[in-house]
Amino acid sequence: MNPMSALKAYTALELPRIEACLREKAQALSPYVRATALHVLEAGGKRLRPMLTLLTARAMGYRTPDIYPLACSLELLHSATLLHDDILDGAALRRNRPTAHTVFGQTHTILAGDVLLALANTMVASYGKPALTACLSEAILRTCSGEIEEIAHIRDPELTLDGYLSIITGKTAFLIQAACQSGAILAGASPEMERIAAEYGLHLGIAFQLVDDVLDYTSASEVAGKTTGGDLREGKLTLPLIFYIESLAPEAREGFTKAFKHNTLPEGEVEQVLLRVARDGHAATTRAIAASYIEKARQCLSRFPDAPETTLLAAALEGMASRDK
Amino acid sequence: MNPMSALKAYTALELPRIEACLREKAQALSPYVRATALHVLEAGGKRLRPMLTLLTARAMGYRTPDIYPLACSLELLHSATLLHDDILDGAALRRNRPTAHTVFGQTHTILAGDVLLALANTMVASYGKPALTACLSEAILRTCSGEIEEIAHIRDPELTLDGYLSIITGKTAFLIQAACQSGAILAGASPEMERIAAEYGLHLGIAFQLVDDVLDYTSASEVAGKTTGGDLREGKLTLPLIFYIESLAPEAREGFTKAFKHNTLPEGEVEQVLLRVARDGHAATTRAIAASYIEKARQCLSRFPDAPETTLLAAALEGMASRDK
Numbered sequence: 176m177n178p179m180s181a182l183k184a185y186t187a188l189e190l191p192r193i194e195a196c197l198r199e200k201a202q203a204l205s206p207y208v209r210a211t212a213l214h215v216l217e218a219g220g221k222r223l224r225p226m227l228t229l230l231t232a233r234a235m236g237y238r239t240p241d242i243y244p245l246a247c248s249l250e251l252l253h254s255a256t257l258l259h260d261d262i263l264d265g266a267a268l269r270r271n272r273p274t275a276h277t278v279f280g281q282t283h284t285i286l287a288g289d290v291l292l293a294l295a296n297t298m299v300a301s302y303g304k305p306a307l308t309a310c311l312s313e314a315i316l317r318t319c320s321g322e323i324e325e326i327a328h329i330r331d332p333e334l335t336l337d338g339y340l341s342i343i344t345g346k347t348a349f350l351i352q353a354a355c356q357s358g359a360i361l362a363g364a365s366p367e368m369e370r371i372a373a374e375y376g377l378h379l380g381i382a383f384q385l386v387d388d389v390l391d392y393t394s395a396s397e398v399a400g401k402t403t404g405g406d407l408r409e410g411k412l413t414l415p416l417i418f419y420i421e422s423l424a425p426e427a428r429e430g431f432t433k434a435f436k437h438n439t440l441p442e443g444e445v446e447q448v449l450l451r452v453a454r455d456g457h458a459a460t461t462r463a464i465a466a467s468y469i470e471k472a473r474q475c476l477s478r479f480p481d482a483p484e485t486t487l488l489a490a491a492l493e494g495m496a497s498r499d500k
Numbered sequence: 501m502n503p504m505s506a507l508k509a510y511t512a513l514e515l516p517r518i519e520a521c522l523r524e525k526a527q528a529l530s531p532y533v534r535a536t537a538l539h540v541l542e543a544g545g546k547r548l549r550p551m552l553t554l555l556t557a558r559a560m561g562y563r564t565p566d567i568y569p570l571a572c573s574l575e576l577l578h579s580a581t582l583l584h585d586d587i588l589d590g591a592a593l594r595r596n597r598p599t600a601h602t603v604f605g606q607t608h609t610i611l612a613g614d615v616l617l618a619l620a621n622t623m624v625a626s627y628g629k630p631a632l633t634a635c636l637s638e639a640i641l642r643t644c645s646g647e648i649e650e651i652a653h654i655r656d657p658e659l660t661l662d663g664y665l666s667i668i669t670g671k672t673a674f675l676i677q678a679a680c681q682s683g684a685i686l687a688g689a690s691p692e693m694e695r696i697a698a699e700y701g702l703h704l705g706i707a708f709q710l711v712d713d714v715l716d717y718t719s720a721s722e723v724a725g726k727t728t729g730g731d732l733r734e735g736k737l738t739l740p741l742i743f744y745i746e747s748l749a750p751e752a753r754e755g756f757t758k759a760f761k762h763n764t765l766p767e768g769e770v771e772q773v774l775l776r777v778a779r780d781g782h783a784a785t786t787r788a789i790a791a792s793y794i795e796k797a798r799q800c801l802s803r804f805p806d807a808p809e810t811t812l813l814a815a816a817l818e819g820m821a822s823r824d825k
């Protein structure tokens with residue numbers, strides 16, 4: 176079996192267990208927020224973070240079946256941030272479905288986010304491992320800070336590449352890093368191996384968000400489950416757009432950045448920019464940068480124990496650079 | 501020196517240390533949410549929760565000065581819930597000042613709440629004590645659930661005394677319980693003594709909220725720092741109002757509960773109800789129930805170690821039943 180097929184088979188085996196654990200935890204929530212929590216939890220994500228926790232822990236020799244609550248706590252934390260983010264962004268759709276706050280209202284959605292965060296914390300605490308709690312609580316704080324940084328730079332055409340990388344590292348990569356690092360901690364890995372697992376997750380997380388930002392420009396909405404051009408319309412300056420702006424002649428650049436800053440871009444021009452970002456290679460350049468992070472992640476993997484799960488983690492990287500949803 | 505004067509002197513000594521720790525933590529936050537966090541943190545609360553952590557830990561023999569981050573984490577958690585609650589309640593004033601979301605907007609306020617919660621978690625995690633993390637994360641989950649329960653019963657005239665007690669235990673008492681329990685855990689108290697500390701905090705917390713709910717009916721706004729009658733106007737059925745409704749003749753009761761349920765109570769009648777709750781003894785009856793919880797807390801204290809801080813914790817109870825703000 177080639178590694179990609181093996182990863183698919185492995186995922187098919189583990190996903191139902193992850194889903195069952197998530198459902199069990201959500202069902203135990205207060206009826207008042209249960210539907211809101213289930214709305215975001217059952218939207219059919221890839222469960223990337225729980226799968227990374229499982230694979231990393233097992234690659235490092237962990238065989239105890241008590242791993243699911245930890246793995247699922249990462250998904251609950253992720254879901255909590257989605258609930259609050261969609262309010263902050265005023266987003267109407269996520270994965271082709273109406274966002275929670277448009278269905279259940281803001282009150283339920285703020286509370287459901289708070290309660291998922293709290294629930295995840297109790298699940299992590301239940302392992303009684305200080306290093307695990309420290310890892311996750313630090314990741315949550317950094318994720319919050321990344322979201323704050325992103326919102327602080329809404330409609331900021333001056334955002335640099337470094338500023339952009341800091342935002343995506345904060346809002347996305349730190350939690351993915353924690354997914355891998357917490358797996359290593361649970362497995363009792365050496366400090367050095369824990370550091371390598373964390374670094375693998377960090378690079379993977381950055382690549383994941385870079386590709387996500389490309390898809391916002393290039394993927395048809397029926398594939399990505401979101402409206403294309405959402406970032407541009409919401410005033411989020413992501414890497415494909417940074418490259419696009421850099422490619423403009425001075426006069427055109429000044430006109431565009433002014434319109435972007437003041438949210439006066441006509442819809443016709445939005446469509447034009449989406450086309451040009453794809454056509455003129457800015458999406459492709461961004462994917463190439465994502466590929467460089469995937470390469471860094473691969474180098475980390477080469478120092479993982481020689482285990483079947485390490486091969487599966489490598490297969491996960493394969494799919495990452497080319498993913499179209 | 502009588503115990504009440506001793507408590508005042510002790511508080512005067514410790515408050516600056518608590519304030520300094522809170523300020524230091526808030527200053528380290530992202531500039532984007534710092535002002536919002538400081539707005540709620542510098543509103544001049546009593547720092548009841550941190551003081552309880554200090555006093556409980558020291559009553560149980562803890563003398564290490566590393567206690568302030570733990571004590572302050574309770575205040576940060578409390579502040580985080582205030583930020584989100586004021587959005588959910590649509591509250592305009594807190595402690596005579598405009599609420600954070602009316603000053604800084606909803607986005608900053610949701611994020612500031614999230615980041616204070618995350619920050620508090622990292623501060624608790626930094627002690628490396630699983631029991632401490634478990635205690636606090638459980639308290640946060642229960643606090644969320646209490647807030648959810650409260651909102652689920654907005655404008656519900658059928659809310660029973662038991663339902664009401666469950667709400668105030670959830671939204672207020674569990675965090676105050678955790679303030680005391682976490683002090684005991686830090687001090688390495690025996691499981692039995694930890695349980696007694698938790699019980700002391702639980703009863704104190706219930707009494708605290710009962711008196712708070714009385715003050716919403718009886719205290720002039722310049723003393724309480726809130727608009728009197730806020731609970732009635734927001735559709736929150738608290739104990740003084742439950743007693744008032746029970747005192748009505750069947751016809752008047754039906755008219756009032758219908759108007760309460762559908763938010764059609766004329767402002768003139770709101771004023772009448774406020775007057776009657778005070779005049780007809782419903783506020784006093786609620787204070788008497790608060791006193792019974794304070795008595796339970798006092799019984800717990802009688803099993804605390806014979807330490808100066810135990811006397812101060814008793815003095816804190818003295819002031820609680822009679823407080824007017």
